[in-house]
Amino acid sequence: MRxxxxxxxxxxxxxxxxxxxxxxxxxxxKDSAAKPGDAIAAxxxxxxxxxxxxxxxxxxxxxxxxxxxxxxxxxxxxxxWPGGGWYTEILAPLSKxxxxxxxxxxxxxxxxxxxxxWQGAKPDVYGALKLAEFPATGAGPKxxxxxxxxxLTFRNIHNWRFGGKDNTAEAFRQIYAMxxxxxxxxxxxxxxxxxxxxxxxxxxxxxxxSSIVAFAExxxxxxxxxxxxxxNPKDTHDYPDGVWxxxxxxxxxxxxxxxxxxxxxxxxxxxxxxxxxx
Numbered sequence: 127m128r129x130x131x132x133x134x135x136x137x138x139x140x141x142x143x144x145x146x147x148x149x150x151x152x153x154x155x156k157d158s159a160a161k162p163g164d165a166i167a168a169x170x171x172x173x174x175x176x177x178x179x180x181x182x183x184x185x186x187x188x189x190x191x192x193x194x195x196x197x198x199x200x201x202x203x204x205x206x207w208p209g210g211g212w213y214t215e216i217l218a219p220l221s222k223x224x225x226x227x228x229x230x231x232x233x234x235x236x237x238x239x240x241x242x243x244w245q246g247a248k249p250d251v252y253g254a255l256k257l258a259e260f261p262a263t264g265a266g267p268k269x270x271x272x273x274x275x276x277x278l279t280f281r282n283i284h285n286w287r288f289g290g291k292d293n294t295a296e297a298f299r300q301i302y303a304m305x306x307x308x309x310x311x312x313x314x315x316x317x318x319x320x321x322x323x324x325x326x327x328x329x330x331x332x333x334x335x336s337s338i339v340a341f342a343e344x345x346x347x348x349x350x351x352x353x354x355x356x357x358n359p360k361d362t363h364d365y366p367d368g369v370w371x372x373x374x375x376x377x378x379x380x381x382x383x384x385x386x387x388x389x390x391x392x393x394x395x396x397x398x399x400x401x402x403x404x
Contacts, residue, residue, distance in 0.1 A: 165199045166192050169220035174251050179212050182374065185391035186280075187355045188216050194353045195312035195398055199224020201275040204304055206260055207232045207282040211240055217278075218252050227256065229274070234259035234266030261297055269304045277301050278312045281394070283338060284331050298345035302401060311347060311399040313338060314356055316369045316392045331369030335395050347399035354396075361393035 170189045197203060199220055208214045208230045221228040232238050235257075244252045259266035286294040301311055318324075318332035327333050339349060365371035369392045371378055376386060 165220060165223050166197070166216075169216045169223065172216070172219040174219065174248065175215045179215055182212070182391070185356075185358075185373075186212070188213065190355045191312075191314060191353075191396060192216070192220075194351070194355060194396060195276060195278065195310060197276055197278070197312075198226075200226045202227040202229075202273055204229040204231055204258075204269050204274045204277045206277060206279040206301070207237060207285065208241060209237075209282075211244065213278070213280055214241060214244075214252075214255070218255060222251070222254065228254070229256045229258050229269050231258040231260035231269055233261075234263070261293065261300055271303045272306055274304045274309055275306060276310050276312060277304055280314045281316060281392075283313065283315050283341075284327065284333050287328050287333075294341050295344065298341045298347075302345045302347065305401040307401060308403040309401045310350070311342065311401070313342075313397045313399070314394050315397075317357075317363070317395045319363055322363065329368060330363075330365075332363055332392075335397070338395070338397060342397075342399045346401065348402055349397070350400040351398040352396065353398075356394035356396045358390055358393040360389045362389075363393065 166189050170183065197217075197220070199222075201221075201224075203217060203221060203226065205213060205217055205228065209232075214228075214230060217228055220226075230238060230241050235242075238257045241252065241255060241257065245255060257267070258269045260269070262268035283294060283297075286292070286297050305311065315338060316332045318326055318330065318334045320334055320336060322332075322334075324334060324337070327337060342349070361372070367377045370376075372386050372389055372392050374391065376383060378386070
């Protein structure tokens with residue numbers, strides 16, 4: 127984030143150190159959990175992660191991002207709309223290391239089919255993963271109200287604005303209900319500069335910071351912190367095909383491929399909100 131300052135600089139410095147000193151790939155979360163702050167780094171280094179996902183760590187900064195949000199191994203964590211499971215590969219071993227609980231919540235049940243396959247193929251890693259419907263409609267189990275320490279969503283809020291109907295306010299209302307008092311909502315989202323047309327939020331994949339904050343505060347959340355960790359000043363935010371022009375999607379395929387690879391993944395805001403304790 128080019129014009130906002132992190133609220134907790136010390137936390138970011140700790141995260142950066144953890145990311146740079148991650149244990150070798152054969153390390154386990156259990157091995158490193160004895161030292162404060164090492165559990166996240168060990169989960170990022172888990173040997174069960176796919177090489178293709180590991181290659182994108184340089185853009186997504188998972189160790190620093192999760193440290194900024196404050197996630198710990200013993201927490202009850204909800205990951206919303208996990209998609210291909212990029213963060214699930216990290217959150218599952220992190221949760222297992224401390225006896226925590228991990229929910230994956232998505233449209234029931236198509237949005238969870240890949241994770242169901244993972245549960246069957248790797249029950250030692252994903253067997254304890256709980257699947258839930260989000261947004262909840264009654265078609266499947268939901269995350270119990272007041273049960274989560276953290277709700278995390280990565281590059282998803284723009285999806286709730288698609289299809290001609292804005293479902294974002296209802297999504298935030300349900301997220302608020304999931305969390306315990308004092309619980310944290312962690313958001314990473316493609317950033318649309320404030321001086322660009324807000325109508326782009328419905329089709330470009332980018333969202334304005336002001337929109338995210340407004341939705342969260344309307345649901346009852348309080349802004350708790352912001353981080354530059356996933357910012358990308360090379361991103362110009364103005365592609366005809368939206369954010370999907372950039373990697374990893376590269377919708378234009380070989381057209382200007384080197385140009386978009388040089389830009390890297392999108393410019394992203396990383397924001398933390400808290401559900402008030404009372």
